[in-house]
Amino acid sequence: MKSIAIMALIAAVSLTAAEKKVDGEQVFDQKCASCHIKMITKPELKKIFKTVKAPPMIEVSNQLKKNIKIVEDIDDEIHRAVTIAFIKDYVIYPDLDKSMCEAMALEKFDLMPSQKGKLSEEELNAVAAWVYDYYQGKKF
Ligand code: HEC
Numbered sequence: 001m002k003s004i005a006i007m008a009l010i011a012a013v014s015l016t017a018a019e020k021k022v023d024g025e026q027v028f029d030q031k032c033a034s035c036h037i038k039m040i041t042k043p044e045l046k047k048i049f050k051t052v053k054a055p056p057m058i059e060v061s062n063q064l065k066k067n068i069k070i071v072e073d074i075d076d077e078i079h080r081a082v083t084i085a086f087i088k089d090y091v092i093y094p095d096l097d098k099s100m101c102e103a104m105a106l107e108k109f110d111l112m113p114s115q116k117g118k119l120s121e122e123e124l125n126a127v128a129a130w131v132y133d134y135y136q137g138k139k140f
Pocket of ligand 1: 031100
C-alpha cells in the first residue's frame with residue numbers, strides 16, 4: 001500500500017510539470033476522439049450504440065474514478081495520480097485483465113489497440129490528466 005502511494009505521489013509531482021506544456025484536450029481530439037465520443041448522455045448513446053466503436057470517454061472516466069479505490073479515505077491527489085497512471089498504462093498496454101469496463105461493454109468492443117508510438121510522453125501525460133479533470137462532476 002505504502003509503495004503505491006509513494007509511486008503515485010512521484011507520478012503526481014512529475015505530472016504537474018509535464019501537464020502544462022501540452023493541451024490534453026487537443027491530444028484527445030487528435031488521438032482518441034476517432035474512437036471515443038467526448039460527450040454524450042446515456043439515452044443518446046442507446047440510440048447510436050450499434051455504430052459506436054468504443055465506450056464514450058465520459059463513461060470511461062467516470063467508471064475509472066468509481067473503481068479505483070485503493071484505501072477507504074484516499075486522498076484526492078493520490079486518487080487522481082493513480083487514475084492518471086492507469087490511463088497512461090492502458091493506452092500503451094491495453095489488456096482485458098486490467099480493464100475496468102463492464103463485461104457487457106467488453107463483449108461489444110474489441111480490446112483497445114495499443115497507441116504505442118502514437119503519442120509522446122508529454123501528450124500521454126496531458127491527455128490522461130485531461131480525461132480525469134475534464135469529466136469531474138459531469139454526469140453520464
Ligand atoms: C482505434 C480505436 C481507439 C482509439 C484511437 C483509442 N481507444 Fe481507448 N478504447 C478503445 C476501445 C474499443 C475500448 C474498450 C475496450 C477496452 O477497454 O480495451 C477502449 C478503452 C479505453 C479505456 C478504458 C480502459 C478500461 O478500463 O477498459 C481507456 C482509459 C482508454 N480507452 C483511453 C484512451 C485514450 C486516452 C486514447 C487516446 C490517446 C484512446 N483510448 C484511443 C478504442 C480506442
